Amino acid sequence: MAWLEITVHTTPDSIEDTAAFLTACGFEELLLEDQTQFEDFLEQNKAYWDYIDEELQQQLQGLCRIKLYLEETDEEALARLKALVESRGLPLTVQTLPETDWENSWQDNYPAVEVGQKLTVLPYWLKDTDQSGRIPVILDPGLTFGTGAHPSTQMVLEAMEALVKPGARCLDLGSGSGILSIAALRLGAEEAIGVDIDPKAEDIARENAAYNDLSAPAFTACTGDVTADKKLMDRLAATEYDLVFVNIVADVIIHLSPVLPHFLTERSTLICSGILDSRLDDVTAAIQRAGLTVTETKAKEDWRCIIAKK
Numbered sequence: 402m403a404w405l406e407i408t409v410h411t412t413p414d415s416i417e418d419t420a421a422f423l424t425a426c427g428f429e430e431l432l433l434e435d436q437t438q439f440e441d442f443l444e445q446n447k448a449y450w451d452y453i454d455e456e457l458q459q460q461l462q463g464l465c466r467i468k469l470y471l472e473e474t475d476e477e478a479l480a481r482l483k484a485l486v487e488s489r490g491l492p493l494t495v496q497t498l499p500e501t502d503w504e505n506s507w508q509d510n511y512p513a514v515e516v517g518q519k520l521t522v523l524p525y526w527l528k529d530t531d532q533s534g535r536i537p538v539i540l541d542p543g544l545t546f547g548t549g550a551h552p553s554t555q556m557v558l559e560a561m562e563a564l565v566k567p568g569a570r571c572l573d574l575g576s577g578s579g580i581l582s583i584a585a586l587r588l589g590a591e592e593a594i595g596v597d598i599d600p601k602a603e604d605i606a607r608e609n610a611a612y613n614d615l616s617a618p619a620f621t622a623c624t625g626d627v628t629a630d631k632k633l634m635d636r637l638a639a640t641e642y643d644l645v646f647v648n649i650v651a652d653v654i655i656h657l658s659p660v661l662p663h664f665l666t667e668r669s670t671l672i673c674s675g676i677l678d679s680r681l682d683d684v685t686a687a688i689q690r691a692g693l694t695v696t697e698t699k700a701k702e703d704w705r706c707i708i709a710k711k
Contacts, residue, residue, distance in 0.1 A: 403473040406496045409486050410466050413437040419489065420467055426485055428478075432468040473497060511542040514549045517559040520584060522549030525612050538584045539612040541605075549580060553675040556699045556706035557648050558584055560672050565590050569643040572596070572664055574627065574657060579606030581646045582620055583613050590644075593620050594637065600624045628660055638663040647673045651680035658687040665693070665711040674706040681705045 411419045416435050423431060471478050479495070486493045513531060514522045521535040528539045538549065549555065561581070565571070565588040573582045576595030579602075585593045595606045606622040625633040645664050647654055654673050665671060671693065676684050678700070685695055688709050699706040 403500050404498045405471045405473050405479065406468060406498050407471060407479070407482060408466050408468050408494045408496070410492045410494070413465050416465055416467065419491065422489070423467065423469070423482075423485065426481075428469055428482060428485075430469065433466075434468065435465045437465070470498075514555075516549055516555050517562045519562050519588070520549075520558055522558075522580065528612070536587050537613075538580060538587055540578055540580060540583075540609045541612070542578075552701035552704040553648055553706065554580065556701050556704065557581055557646055557672050557674045560699065560706065560708060561585060561588060561644070564644060564670055564672075566643065567591075570640060571644045571646065572637060572640075572642045573646040573648075574664075575647060575649040575653065576606055576622065577602055577648075579609045579620070579622060581648060582606070582622075583610055583615060585644065585646075586615055586619055587613065592618065592640075594640075595620070595622045596625060596627065596633075596637065597622075598624065598626050628657060634660060634663060641666050642669055645669060645671045647671070648675050650675045651677065651684050654684050655687040658684075658691040658693075661688075662691055662693065662711060667711055669711060671709040671711075672706065673709070674704070676705045676707065678703050678705055681707075 409419065409423075413435060416433060420431050420433055471482070483493060511524045513524070513527055513533070515533065515535060516522060519536050520538055521531060521533045522538045522540065523531055524542050525539050528537065531537055540549070549558065558581070561584060565585050567589040569585065569590040571582060571585040571590050571593040573579075573593065573595045576582060576597045579595050582593035582595045597603060597606070603622045603624045607616075607620075610616060610620045610622070623633075627634045627637065642664055645661065647657060647661070654676065661671060673684065673688070681698070684707060688695055688707060693709040693711055695707055695709045697708040699708070
């Protein structure tokens with residue numbers, strides 16, 4: 402089936418009104434691309450990430466438009482849409498999209514990723530075709546952050562290859578997809594606990610663990626904020642961990658730093674990643690204020706990974 406991509410060019414002042422007008426006229430599933438709204442969203446949520454895709458920013462530069470899609474054969478809907486848009490004095494462009502398998506084509510964006518010397522991160526639909534001979538970490542990459550493609554995650558995985566010993570116990574704070582816990586167990590750890598403040602992440606991590614034939618008691622996922630929930634912190638701290646992972650962003654690591662010593666013993670290793678080079682000094686200082694010693698700093702592209710001990 403061939404589709405038409407219709408683009409309505411508008412302005413920041415009228416984009417929401419135009420979108421509401423089109424929705425009221427029966428045209429739903431609209432895609433709004435607006436540089437101003439994108440920048441406002443980043444400003445309001447800057448505490449949750451340090452890195453913004455520069456390519457995406459460039460693509461949105463100066464843009465203010467609404468996109469929607471119609472079947473190529475739906476001439477009546479196209480004619481009605483054109484009339485509605487013209488009544489508001491807005492320009493409109495129509496492009497025929499090539500026929501493709503839209504349902505499955507997104508999977509092309511998630512190839513297998515070889516990390517370090519031992520691991521391969523695989524989307525679940527490739528698990529039966531992998532012939533790399535590496536240790537597979539199988540995920541549904543469309544669900545949440547943590548696919549193995551990002552340098553911050555890769556640095557943790559690479560460090561884990563050397564640090565995970567048979568029988569190790571691991572704690573992953575900000576576990577997302579569960580990739581680090583799953584990889585630790587694949588590398589020989591006995592137990593891994595993943596914690597995230599997003600309740601959806603708990604279900605997603607369990608689902609990804611199941612792709613790897615992992616479940617409790619080897620893998621446990623839970624929801625909570627260890628900085629605000631003392632009962633959760635105490636419950637988790639009752640276990641002695643060999644490795645603690647924190648792969649988030651600089652501001653969150655800094656916020657977590659005061660409680661991290663509760664999860665560490667003299668023989669534990671802390672791995673913090675998701676740190677831009679420009680924030681490395683801030684995170685290092687926070688780690689040191691918490692009474693921890695940075696033993697190594699890894700680098701990949703603009704990202705840094707800190708390894709610390711108590």
